Amino acid sequence: MSDAKQKSVDVASQQMIEQAEAQNIKIVWDRYDTMQPQCGFGQLGICCRICNMGPCRIDPFGEGPQKGVCGASADTIVARNLLRMIATGAAAHSDHGRDIAEALLLAAEGKAHDYGVNNPVRLREIATLYGIKLDGKKDLEIAGEVALKALSEFGQQEGELRFISRAPKKTQDLWRKLGVTPRGIDREIVECMHRTHMGVDNDYKNIIMHGLRTALSDGWGGSMIATELSDILFGAPNPIKSKVNLGVLKENYVNVVVHGHEPTLSDVVVQAAEDAELIKLAKKNGAEGINIVGMCCTANEMLMRHGIHSAGNFLQQELAILTGSVELMMVDVQCIMPALAELANCFHTELITTSPKAKFPGVTHIGFDEKRAMEISKTIIKRAVENFKNRRKERVVIPQETMDLVAGFTAEDIPYIIGGKYRSTWKPVNEGIISGRLRGVAGVVGCNNPNVRHDFGHTEMVKELIKNDVLVVVTGCSAIANAKMGLLKPEAALKFAGNGLREICEAVGIPPVLHVGSCVDNSRILIACSKIVEEGGLGESLSDLPVAGAAPEWMSEKAISIGFYFVASGVFTVFGTPQPVLGSQKVTDFITKDLENIVGGKFAFEVDPIKAAHLMIAHIDKKRQGLKLKPMMYQNG
Numbered sequence: 282m283s284d285a286k287q288k289s290v291d292v293a294s295q296q297m298i299e300q301a302e303a304q305n306i307k308i309v310w311d312r313y314d315t316m317q318p319q320c321g322f323g324q325l326g327i328c329c330r331i332c333n334m335g336p337c338r339i340d341p342f343g344e345g346p347q348k349g350v351c352g353a354s355a356d357t358i359v360a361r362n363l364l365r366m367i368a369t370g371a372a373a374h375s376d377h378g379r380d381i382a383e384a385l386l387l388a389a390e391g392k393a394h395d396y397g398v399n400n401p402v403r404l405r406e407i408a409t410l411y412g413i414k415l416d417g418k419k420d421l422e423i424a425g426e427v428a429l430k431a432l433s434e435f436g437q438q439e440g441e442l443r444f445i446s447r448a449p450k451k452t453q454d455l456w457r458k459l460g461v462t463p464r465g466i467d468r469e470i471v472e473c474m475h476r477t478h479m480g481v482d483n484d485y486k487n488i489i490m491h492g493l494r495t496a497l498s499d500g501w502g503g504s505m506i507a508t509e510l511s512d513i514l515f516g517a518p519n520p521i522k523s524k525v526n527l528g529v530l531k532e533n534y535v536n537v538v539v540h541g542h543e544p545t546l547s548d549v550v551v552q553a554a555e556d557a558e559l560i561k562l563a564k565k566n567g568a569e570g571i572n573i574v575g576m577c578c579t580a581n582e583m584l585m586r587h588g589i590h591s592a593g594n595f596l597q598q599e600l601a602i603l604t605g606s607v608e609l610m611m612v613d614v615q616c617i618m619p620a621l622a623e624l625a626n627c628f629h630t631e632l633i634t635t636s637p638k639a640k641f642p643g644v645t646h647i648g649f650d651e652k653r654a655m656e657i658s659k660t661i662i663k664r665a666v667e668n669f670k671n672r673r674k675e676r677v678v679i680p681q682e683t684m685d686l687v688a689g690f691t692a693e694d695i696p697y698i699i700g701g702k703y704r705s706t707w708k709p710v711n712e713g714i715i716s717g718r719l720r721g722v723a724g725v726v727g728c729n730n731p732n733v734r735h736d737f738g739h740t741e742m743v744k745e746l747i748k749n750d751v752l753v754v755v756t757g758c759s760a761i762a763n764a765k766m767g768l769l770k771p772e773a774a775l776k777f778a779g780n781g782l783r784e785i786c787e788a789v790g791i792p793p794v795l796h797v798g799s800c801v802d803n804s805r806i807l808i809a810c811s812k813i814v815e816e817g818g819l820g821e822s823l824s825d826l827p828v829a830g831a832a833p834e835w836m837s838e839k840a841i842s843i844g845f846y847f848v849a850s851g852v853f854t855v856f857g858t859p860q861p862v863l864g865s866q867k868v869t870d871f872i873t874k875d876l877e878n879i880v881g882g883k884f885a886f887e888v889d890p891i892k893a894a895h896l897m898i899a900h901i902d903k904k905r906q907g908l909k910l911k912p913m914m915y916q917n918g
């Protein structure tokens with residue numbers, strides 16, 4: 282197998298990896314290789330640099346130091362490091378949610394004219410959840426109150442986050458009993474930092490339980506606010522056809538790659554690119570038009586709502602620039618490699634940062650301001666158009682690969698799609714599970730990581746799951762990986778799904794793998810699971826459900842936070858490579874065994890995607906037995 286094939290299963294990526302090699306340009310896989318061997322203390326989580334008596338590290342072989350200078354054990358150090366990862370992940374998601382809430386408030390106050398309420402139905406649902414009176418009020422008035430309520434959840438000191446009430450009652454009661462119901466989003470994150478300051482919380486169990494609380498403030502707080510308020514501002518997604526992979530870059534067009542996470546800018550950029558003056562200018566500059574494509578989760582946001590093509594997932598961000606066809610890459614926050622700046626300098630590509638929170642040295646910054654969203658979007662696109670003349674045609678290598686897909690599923694529209702227009706209900710899903718046609722549901726989410734063959738973990742796992750009649754929902758970079766493999770097409774059911782799942786997909790015309798959005802949209806999965814419980818017949822709490830989660834190629838701290846809010850919600854969740862906890866047997870046992878008896882969910886680490894899929898299937902079967910469901914209708918596999 283060639284080197285490029287070992288690095289990625291995606292043919293387009295393989296081609297660009299070879300291009301980088303031919304041009305002697307170092308990219309993420311090369312940097313990963315030069316980093317070997319990576320620090321074993323870091324991998325095991327037993328390095329502490331929390332205070333200036335350290336850094337301290339525990340000898341994993343039991344021969345050297347077993348305590349830090351302050352006396353902290355490996356258990357304390359591992360748990361504290363893990364809690365800080367959860368805090369950072371939760372902060373990233375939640376700050377994204379805060380930005381969306383601020384944009385909604387500006388729109389409601391008439392200060393951001395490029396935004397408005399695009400989903401009055403959801404607006405009213407969320408307003409009702411927040412206890413806002415609706416009578417006689419106009420959309421924008423309600424939107425202002427919703428935005429203020431949402432913003433108040435960040436600084437709330439006591440009580441419970443409002444969206445917690447959307448979980449099944451039994452799950453809520455358990456959280457209350459355990460003391461892990463989040464009070465306020467910022468409060469839980471700040472408390473993580475306090476507890477992990479030198480000389481505060483030393484009890485690994487107590488530390489991890491606060492991790493659960495913080496993660497819940499992400500999944501049922503910041504992320505859910507981001508999803509719901511984005512749906513209000515930009516409209517809820519509906520099933521939509523699109524294309525994915527580097528082949529969506531067009532040879533004769535001005536190519537603009539929008540990369541990052543927040544839809545506030547990208548949603549307006551999509552409209553700005555349709556501006557007649559800019560298209561005219563592009564043609565004057567020798568291009569046929571303007572081609573906006575997405576990367577990572579911004580891609581998912583634009584894909585879900587507008588069908589904008591996705592150029593790829595996390596490990597493809599450098600590969601897009603390597604095609605020599607990208608006039609401009611605009612980035613906001615999260616998952617943007619610092620390496621892009623130097624790489625863009627090797628090509629004509631202009632890199633533009635837009636968030637005051639994420640500037641890169643030497644890179645042009647055009648600060649985004651919601652009050653001038655369209656004006657700023659047009660300024661950026663104009664720069665791309667003017668840069669087209671600097672493209673060096675002889676350096677352009679665009680892989681041909683593209684794949685069709687259907688995206689745009691949500692917890693609100695899945696019942697319509699499956700239940701029919703006049704029977705909007707989760708009943709067919711519940712009945713499918715109860716009758717043994719469907720085994721259960723799995724959420725496969727998260728990033729790419731050069732420590733795993735690119736896209737291999739996601740796609741092999743998902744194929745194995747659907748073969749065994751597990752309906753799969755995907756988000757983030759996993760969604761893009763599976764889309765590239767053709768698994769997000771309805772036809773994929775015929776080729777890959779087990780008989781039971783295939784029958785359902787054929788009857789309804791859906792793919793066996795449903796794209797439900799970006800990283801923050803994992804909150805859609807929580808809502809879908811809650812609705813399935815509410816529908817009846819499958820237990821009373823989330824942990825009763827025959828469902829499982831996975832992040833086979835995880836990379837970011839956000840993935841850790843997501844994993845923890847799924848586990849805290851009662852879901853068995855498999856990570857590919859282990860979290861940095863193996864330096865403490867006690868912490869490892871606590872999160873991979875003991876938590877199941879406490880919250881109903883637990884972690885497993887399994888890098889082989891087929892074995893990992895079977896851990897999930899075994900868990901789903903265990904839950905089916907617990908619910909005394911019928912045996913599976915078909916024996917696949």
Ligand code: SF4
Nearest residue numbers: 329332335337349351
């Ligand atoms: Fe070392 Fe303790 Fe300071 Fe950590 S907190 S660096 S273990 S002395």
Ligand code: MSK
Nearest residue numbers: 578616727728757758
């Ligand atoms: S972009 S967090 S690499 S999924 Fe949301 Fe992808 Fe992971 Fe970033």
